[in-house]
Amino acid sequence: MAEIVIVGAGPAGIAAAEVLVARGQRVILLDETMQAGGQGYRRPSPGLAIDMPRLMGSEAGKYARLHARFERLRPQLDYRPGTLVWAMDGDRLHVLADGRAGTVRFDMLMLATGAMDRIAPLPGWTLPGVFTLGGAQVVLKDQGCLIGRRVAFLGSSPLLTLAAKQYRAMGGEVVVIADTTPLAAKIAASPALLRAPRTLLRGLAYTAQAMLAGTPLLNGVTPVAVAGDERVEALVLRDASGRERRFACDAVALGYGLKPETQLADLAGAEFAYDSDFRLFLPKADAFGRVRRGLYLAGDGARIGGADAAEASGALAAHAVLADLGLQQEIAAIRPLARRVQRLRGFQRGLARAFAWPSRQIGELPDETVLCRCERVTVGEVRGAMTKGLGPVEVNRVKAMTRCGMGRCQGRVCGPALQEVVAAAAGHDVAKGGRLRGQAPVKPIALAAAEETP
Amino acid sequence: MGGGSAQLFRVAKRDGARVTLTLDGETIDATAGDSVLAALLSHGSVLRRLEFGGEPRAGFCLMGACQDCWVWSDAGGRIRACTTPVANGMRLFTEAQVQTLG
Numbered sequence: 311m312a313e314i315v316i317v318g319a320g321p322a323g324i325a326a327a328e329v330l331v332a333r334g335q336r337v338i339l340l341d342e343t344m345q346a347g348g349q350g351y352r353r354p355s356p357g358l359a360i361d362m363p364r365l366m367g368s369e370a371g372k373y374a375r376l377h378a379r380f381e382r383l384r385p386q387l388d389y390r391p392g393t394l395v396w397a398m399d400g401d402r403l404h405v406l407a408d409g410r411a412g413t414v415r416f417d418m419l420m421l422a423t424g425a426m427d428r429i430a431p432l433p434g435w436t437l438p439g440v441f442t443l444g445g446a447q448v449v450l451k452d453q454g455c456l457i458g459r460r461v462a463f464l465g466s467s468p469l470l471t472l473a474a475k476q477y478r479a480m481g482g483e484v485v486v487i488a489d490t491t492p493l494a495a496k497i498a499a500s501p502a503l504l505r506a507p508r509t510l511l512r513g514l515a516y517t518a519q520a521m522l523a524g525t526p527l528l529n530g531v532t533p534v535a536v537a538g539d540e541r542v543e544a545l546v547l548r549d550a551s552g553r554e555r556r557f558a559c560d561a562v563a564l565g566y567g568l569k570p571e572t573q574l575a576d577l578a579g580a581e582f583a584y585d586s587d588f589r590l591f592l593p594k595a596d597a598f599g600r601v602r603r604g605l606y607l608a609g610d611g612a613r614i615g616g617a618d619a620a621e622a623s624g625a626l627a628a629h630a631v632l633a634d635l636g637l638q639q640e641i642a643a644i645r646p647l648a649r650r651v652q653r654l655r656g657f658q659r660g661l662a663r664a665f666a667w668p669s670r671q672i673g674e675l676p677d678e679t680v681l682c683r684c685e686r687v688t689v690g691e692v693r694g695a696m697t698k699g700l701g702p703v704e705v706n707r708v709k710a711m712t713r714c715g716m717g718r719c720q721g722r723v724c725g726p727a728l729q730e731v732v733a734a735a736a737g738h739d740v741a742k743g744g745r746l747r748g749q750a751p752v753k754p755i756a757l758a759a760a761e762e763t764p
Numbered sequence: 765m766g767g768g769s770a771q772l773f774r775v776a777k778r779d780g781a782r783v784t785l786t787l788d789g790e791t792i793d794a795t796a797g798d799s800v801l802a803a804l805l806s807h808g809s810v811l812r813r814l815e816f817g818g819e820p821r822a823g824f825c826l827m828g829a830c831q832d833c834w835v836w837s838d839a840g841g842r843i844r845a846c847t848t849p850v851a852n853g854m855r856l857f858t859e860a861q862v863q864t865l866g
Contacts, residue, residue: 342828349827357797360776426829438809438822439771445826453802454776480775540820541809686816718831754831
């Protein structure tokens, strides 16, 4: 029987495993975290008394159902939580679990690696107390902690109002929700959003609730700085009218939409293409998520689509695996899945246009802004490298010369902003600057751990 | 040191065994199931000092992607605080414990 390996136990990986197991396939499901469900449907860590139905709100039913399905599936799977896939060669994944290295062989590999927040830097963003928006939600679900008592939400994303609602519900104070996109730009993009009316209405409801709770809700802001000495003391920004405003707080959540985790797809040899809506280089796959026979991408790790799209795309990719194994397919089951994935991803594409990545603001960041937090490289150092004779105009050259993107996060955090700074300094389009290439190990491992026991 | 008052604000109780760890020699009480990050940032606001200039850091992505929250252990290794559960007797440091000769 073929060895089928799925990386990632979020909605996409779980849904894919379900389809494959139902057809009698043996599945190895690897997940870096200890709790299945991915980041969005993250389960609380052991012993934590947190009211998840309240926290999940309108998504509580889906959350409960996914975990119930996973519990039924679990005895039929080779599920390996706490397993990091850090490299790949040929038909072997190099893994690290509990400090021990090993390999996992595969015939068919599905990557359902999820996403993280896309981040626009601003002066002071490396201060303790500034966290990603997704992280602010994860630490609440996983650890029952808010990132601070008085929290400012900054970025451009419908998830700002969602996270703020969760924070208010759990006893946090929301000092401001500040979005860099002007309101008019969001309204202009709204026809695209009508494709998923339920999600749109939910977003409007969160906004209305925030206004009723008296939270300042600003659109079209220009971030100035996170102020503080050793930790966050305030968020400073200019509002749409150009007036500088200071919001005292002890934490800031930053989020500009999501960005797929594509490092393993890169190592597996997927081709990438520039996507002008997301302004990111993304791996190419067919409508099923098939990169080639034997390699499949599902969920937000392939294209941002949200949890519902992730589930449907996982199931769809599983059908592609079955088809490629020569097993008979139920066409009637596949068509609705494909339509669902297309519709939901179309909606996210609309959101990416409505809640725009602030490329112009990033291109204009002051020189002293830290761009790469791992290696502490500033925007000015990148611009400086580019003005030298034979200065680099390609992001991997900039990385080689400045170390921006060379640190322990492998450019996950600074990559998208680096693209914008390089493009602005070179005066060309982002697509021309190229993308940071992925390299093994995709996450840091101890050198001693790389010695494998075969 | 841990840097003043708590960064994180706990809003849910946890049942579990009591665990004690230290950061730069300062004792920190935690509960089994806590992540190292949650335990440390429920007491202070700093996890480590950056190798380049010593500025304070306290993690960023909180989901194992950004690698900003690694703290030093007494064995000279590093622990990713956001994804590592606490264990009794952990001795952690905000800076590398460089061995001195003699």
